[in-house]
Every structure is written in C-alpha cells, then in structure tokens.
Amino acid sequence: MNSLDERLAQLPRDLPLERDLWPAIDAAITAAGTGRERPRRVPLALAAGLAIALTAGIIGWQAGRSHSPLASAPGTEGFAVPADPEYVKTRATLERTYHERLELLEPATRDRIEHDLSIIRAANADIRRALAADPQSAVLNRLLAGTWQQEFDLYATVVQTTEPAMQRNRT
Numbered sequence: 446m447n448s449l450d451e452r453l454a455q456l457p458r459d460l461p462l463e464r465d466l467w468p469a470i471d472a473a474i475t476a477a478g479t480g481r482e483r484p485r486r487v488p489l490a491l492a493a494g495l496a497i498a499l500t501a502g503i504i505g506w507q508a509g510r511s512h513s514p515l516a517s518a519p520g521t522e523g524f525a526v527p528a529d530p531e532y533v534k535t536r537a538t539l540e541r542t543y544h545e546r547l548e549l550l551e552p553a554t555r556d557r558i559e560h561d562l563s564i565i566r567a568a569n570a571d572i573r574r575a576l577a578a579d580p581q582s583a584v585l586n587r588l589l590a591g592t593w594q595q596e597f598d599l600y601a602t603v604v605q606t607t608e609p610a611m612q613r614n615r616t
Contacts, residue, residue: 536597539597539600539604540600542600543599543600543603543604546603546604546607547559547603549607550603550607558599558603561599562596562599565592565595565596565599566592566596568588568592569589569592569593569596572585572588572589572592573589
C-alpha cells in the first residue's frame with residue numbers, strides 16, 4: 446500500500462473545468478452595481494457612541510496622568526467619579542443608552558455583561574479604598590482611571606453592538 450504522500454503525488458495537477466464560471470459571476474456583479482443602491486450612512490447613534498467612547502478615553506487618559514487624587518463630586522467622600530460637567534453628562538447619557546440597549550440582548554448575554562460590570566465596579570471600589578490610604582499613588586490613580594475606562598468601554602460596546610438591532614426594531 447502506498448503512503449498518503451505517494452498517492453497524493455499521483456493525482457493530476459490540473460483538472461479541466463466543465464464550464465467557465467466567471468462570466469456568470471461577472472454578470473451578477475455588474476447587475477448588482479446597476480441597481481439603485483441605498484446611500485451608506487453611519488448611524489447617528491453609532492457616531493454618538495464613538496464620540497462618547499473617545500470622550501471617556503480622553504478623561505481616563507487625563508486622570509491616569511495625574512499624580513494627585515482625582516476630583517470628587519461635591520458632597521461625596523473620598524474618591525468619587527470626576528466632577529467635570531462634561532464627564533457627568535457623557536456618563537449619564539451613555540449609561541442611560543446602555544440600560545436601554547441591554548434589554549435587547551439575550552438573557553444569558555445580559556447576565557454575563559452585568560456580571561462583568563459588577564467585577565469592574567468592585568475593582569473600582571477596591572482601588573478607591575486603597576487610595577484612601579495612599580492618595581498620592583500614581584499607580585492606584587491610573588488603575589482607578591482604568592476601571593472607569595473599562596466601565597465606559599463596556600457601555601459603549603453594548604450600545605454599538607446593539608445598533609443593528611435598534612435599526613431592525615424601527616422598521
């Protein structure tokens with residue numbers, strides 16, 4: 446019995462085609478290109494989601510560069526979310542949209558995302574407790590900014606990935 450390599454070597458290298466498929470493919474491509482095509486637009490919500498994610502990234506980057514404790518919102522103790530009005534507004538908008546879009550997901554997916562969010566928030570709380578003991582720690586401040594960024598990223602991902610579902614629900 447021949448080895449597999451020997452049997453493969455005996456196979457013909459070229460096989461003649463029964464028919465040339467390219468003319469039919471070319472005709473289909475040409476016909477598809479002549480029909481009325483819908484203009485491609487980036488959905489407004491996707492653009493808004495990207496803008497929010499970018500804003501969150503900038504805020505996280507600036508907070509991570511700081512060697513001093515991050516500003517707290519008035520009336521809060523310790524290390525709270527930044528009090529910058531743009532941050533507060535962006536976060537509220539993104540969080541509201543996230544909660545609306547979360548309902549579009551399958552229950553198992555929704556549960557997993559909520560579980561992941563609880564891990565991020567627990568890490569944030571742990572880091573804030575550590576910062577209470579060492580408020581000048583650049584590492585802890587960067588880690589805190591990182592958890593805020595992870596939370597924003599999770600919100601933005603849910604918003605962006607559910608955009609097609611929102612479009613289907615509107616039609």
